[in-house]
Amino acid sequence: MQWACILLPQLAMDGVLRRLEAPDGAAIALVEGPVQRRTLHSVTPAARMLGLQPGQSLAAAQALSTHFRTFEHDAAEVERWRALLAAWAYRFSSQVSTELPHALLLEVGHSLQLFGPWPRLEARMREELHALGFRHRIVAAPNPHAARALANVHDGLAVDEHALNTALGQLPLERSGLPQPVAFALSRMGLRTLRQVFALPRDALARRFPAHVLAYLDTVRGDAPAPLACYRPPEHFEGRIEFDSEVESSQALLFPLRRLAQDLTAFLAGRDGGVQRFTLVLEHERCAHSEVEVGLLTPQRDAAMLFELGRGRLEQARLPAPVRGFQLVARELPPFVPAALDLFETRAQQDVPWPQLRERLRARLGDDAVHGIGHSPEHRPERIAMAGRATSDARPRPGWLLAHAIPLRDHAVQVLAGPERIESGWWDGGDIRRDYYVVETSLGQRAWAYGIAGDPSPAHFMLHGWFA
Amino acid sequence: MSAVVALDGLLASRRLWRGKPSTQAPADAVPTGWAALDAALPGGGWPAAALSEVLLPADGVGELRLVWPALAQLARGDGVIAIVAPPYRPYAPAWDAAGIRADALQVLDASPRDALWASEQCLRSGACRAVLCWPQKADDRALRRLQVAAETGRTPGFAFRPMQACANPSPAPLRIAIETAPHRLRVLKCRGALVPPAPIAFPAHAMHG
Numbered sequence: 019m020q021w022a023c024i025l026l027p028q029l030a031m032d033g034v035l036r037r038l039e040a041p042d043g044a045a046i047a048l049v050e051g052p053v054q055r056r057t058l059h060s061v062t063p064a065a066r067m068l069g070l071q072p073g074q075s076l077a078a079a080q081a082l083s084t085h086f087r088t089f090e091h092d093a094a095e096v097e098r099w100r101a102l103l104a105a106w107a108y109r110f111s112s113q114v115s116t117e118l119p120h121a122l123l124l125e126v127g128h129s130l131q132l133f134g135p136w137p138r139l140e141a142r143m144r145e146e147l148h149a150l151g152f153r154h155r156i157v158a159a160p161n162p163h164a165a166r167a168l169a170n171v172h173d174g175l176a177v178d179e180h181a182l183n184t185a186l187g188q189l190p191l192e193r194s195g196l197p198q199p200v201a202f203a204l205s206r207m208g209l210r211t212l213r214q215v216f217a218l219p220r221d222a223l224a225r226r227f228p229a230h231v232l233a234y235l236d237t238v239r240g241d242a243p244a245p246l247a248c249y250r251p252p253e254h255f256e257g258r259i260e261f262d263s264e265v266e267s268s269q270a271l272l273f274p275l276r277r278l279a280q281d282l283t284a285f286l287a288g289r290d291g292g293v294q295r296f297t298l299v300l301e302h303e304r305c306a307h308s309e310v311e312v313g314l315l316t317p318q319r320d321a322a323m324l325f326e327l328g329r330g331r332l333e334q335a336r337l338p339a340p341v342r343g344f345q346l347v348a349r350e351l352p353p354f355v356p357a358a359l360d361l362f363e364t365r366a367q368q369d370v371p372w373p374q375l376r377e378r379l380r381a382r383l384g385d386d387a388v389h390g391i392g393h394s395p396e397h398r399p400e401r402i403a404m405a406g407r408a409t410s411d412a413r414p415r416p417g418w419l420l421a422h423a424i425p426l427r428d429h430a431v432q433v434l435a436g437p438e439r440i441e442s443g444w445w446d447g448g449d450i451r452r453d454y455y456v457v458e459t460s461l462g463q464r465a466w467a468y469g470i471a472g473d474p475s476p477a478h479f480m481l482h483g484w485f486a
Numbered sequence: 487m488s489a490v491v492a493l494d495g496l497l498a499s500r501r502l503w504r505g506k507p508s509t510q511a512p513a514d515a516v517p518t519g520w521a522a523l524d525a526a527l528p529g530g531g532w533p534a535a536a537l538s539e540v541l542l543p544a545d546g547v548g549e550l551r552l553v554w555p556a557l558a559q560l561a562r563g564d565g566v567i568a569i570v571a572p573p574y575r576p577y578a579p580a581w582d583a584a585g586i587r588a589d590a591l592q593v594l595d596a597s598p599r600d601a602l603w604a605s606e607q608c609l610r611s612g613a614c615r616a617v618l619c620w621p622q623k624a625d626d627r628a629l630r631r632l633q634v635a636a637e638t639g640r641t642p643g644f645a646f647r648p649m650q651a652c653a654n655p656s657p658a659p660l661r662i663a664i665e666t667a668p669h670r671l672r673v674l675k676c677r678g679a680l681v682p683p684a685p686i687a688f689p690a691h692a693m694h695g
Contacts, residue, residue, distance in 0.1 A: 370610075370611035370612060371613055372565070372566050372611075372613040372614070374611075374613075375607065375608065375614075376592075378607060379594060379604055379607060379608075382600060382604075383594060383595065383596050383600055383604060384595075386595075387595045387596060388592055388593075388594050388595075389592070389593055389595075390588070390589060390591060390592055390593070391576055391578045391581070391588045391593065415577055415579040415580040415583065416577055416580055417550040417551075417554075417577060417580040417581060417584075418545070418546065418550070418572075418573070418574035418575070418576065418577060419574060419575045419576075419577040420574055421574070421575060459544075459546075461543060461547075461666060462543070462544075462547055462666025462669070463544050463545065463546035463547050463666070464546055464547075464548070464690070483574070483577060484546030484574065485546060485548075485551075485580075486546045486547070486548060486549045486550040486551065
């Protein structure tokens with residue numbers, strides 16, 4: 019069994035940065051603690067250049083520089099990011115755990131058959147994490163605890179059973195995952211690396227240190243299995259971004275929408291599902307939240323398409339008040355079957371498939387604006403206009419039908435054919451009894467017009483269609 | 487000019503006019519189904535990746551009859567024929583009789599403003615086999631956008647416009663006017679060849695009893 023550890027060293031900061039539009043090079047500090055004693059939780063490299071350090075008090079930091087932005091550190095939000103990433107990792111493995119701090123553990127031994135050799139899988143995970151905006155370190159080892167311990171100092175390391183003890187032995191004590199007092203006590207004994215600790219007699223260690231120390235050493239070496247609780251994907255998706263200032267234009271909502279669409283896609287890919295309907299919730303300060311529903315005809319999970327649809331709906335929506343927060347909630351997550359691509363598709367330029375185009379059109383024109391022409395056995399022209407095939411006779415039918423017949427105002431019409439009696443509908447109250455004629459107007463148009471049954475006078479004709 | 491341009495390419499794309507009409511027909515055309523018209527058009531049909539304009543003195547003078555044979559051919563593969571904001575409702579039995587699969591037709595309801603946008607989207611996407619539209623109050627810029635979109639998406643577009651529009655120049659490579667007394671067609675513009683001097687026969691409906 020092979021386990022991969024994805025260490026997320028900057029999760030809190032990444033979570034903040036990814037809701038900013040151009041965070042590169044910005045001096046940003048996360049602050050925590052009570053109002054009287056605010057301290058810095060983490061800082062960006064640019065902020066570090068100003069002399070800011072984690073653990074510093076906010077007052078001291080502000081004495082050093084005022085050219086940095088601060089954000090509140092929210093531990094609950096960090097956990098949400100970790101849950102999102104667990105959902106993302108779930109696509110690569112059915113065994114994903116968030117039990118060890120700051121990391122995601124996933125069993126990849128069985129995934130390699132599907133995703134190819136480890137370097138390829140690793141590269142793919144890195145690429146996707148990068149796109150999602152999370153910095154990370156990845157280490158693979160035969161057991162999850164060893165992978166977690168090695169990730170403390172390594173990145174991109176993959177060890178097998180044989181190399182495991184050597185790799186673990188080289189870990190310095192203070193970063194070996196042992197509790198801090200234990201590591202300190204061991205270093206006071208003159209020990210520097212984990213190899214020296216492994217070399218100590220068991221009973222001597224057992225006498226000097228609590229039992230969990232020995233248990234930990236056994237666990238990382240894989241001598242004593244310590245199973246982890248597995249992550250179970252939630253049944254629906256909720257993503258939220260809060261703004262630090264009020265947003266008035268729907269344009270400014272596009273960036274968070276793009277982010278949340280990406281997150282939703284990552285979540286859907288993890289559970290191999292699609293989304294049929296989602297809701298954009300706009301949080302306002304002083305009035306009730308407003309909601310924008312986005313419905314799809316078929317389940318989808320393409321980030322660009324979901325963004326495009328959300329954008330179409332959002333641009334149509336009227337915002338009653340400035341927006342403080344933005345949520346994307348998806349509850350209808352049916353299974354998703356990717357559209358089969360035709361191997362012999364002759365049109366190379368098909369860059370937007372019809373389902374995607376149809377969704378884009380519906381988003382702007384309205385849900386019912388795009389429709390086909392169906393079939394139904396019905397004789398009354400107005401009823402089959404949109405849904406119908408005439409009976410199998412070969413009598414002429416116009417290509418255009420008027421939604422409602424109008425009087426044919428033309429004094430020089432020439433009857434070319436007819437009458438054709440259409441008599442129907444007596445069974446449901448919508449009965450008609452008409453004589454249809456093909457006529458030519460003075461402008462040279464071919465019209466389909468009718469008069470009351472038995473009245474062949476063109477003066478009373480009603481225009482019902484065009485032989486265009 | 488330093489770039490070397492193959493003459494064949496220029497001739498094939500019909501950007502170069504040659505005094506004598508070329509004998510081989512470029513492949514990128516859809517036969518109109520009207521023999522006399524095919525013979526008169528440089529590609530032997532509607533341009534397959536461009537906007538074609540049909541100018542009408544009034545509705546109901548044969549505009550659908552003119553394009554139906556080409557549409558029937560385009561509808562044969564899978565793909566959609568988009569009818570953007572038509573002036574009337576397409577009457578399925580007639581389209582069916584013209585050989586156009588009803589399930590290939592998609593009607594888009596849109597306001598005049600959105601109709602231009604929707605037509606452009608349909609043309610540009612490459613997802614449609616053909617796009618029919620009725621640009622209202624379309625200026626030169628709007629038509630050029632449609633023409634560029636048709637080229638980008640490699641989709642034939644048909645724009646139906648009133649006869650008055652023939653007085654203004656248009657970016658569409660092909661413009662055909664329908665005349666009613668008598669029934670005939672007049673090619674007003676066709677890129678890549680001289681405009682045929684004589685009108686083209688376009689018989690009115692043969693009427694059945």
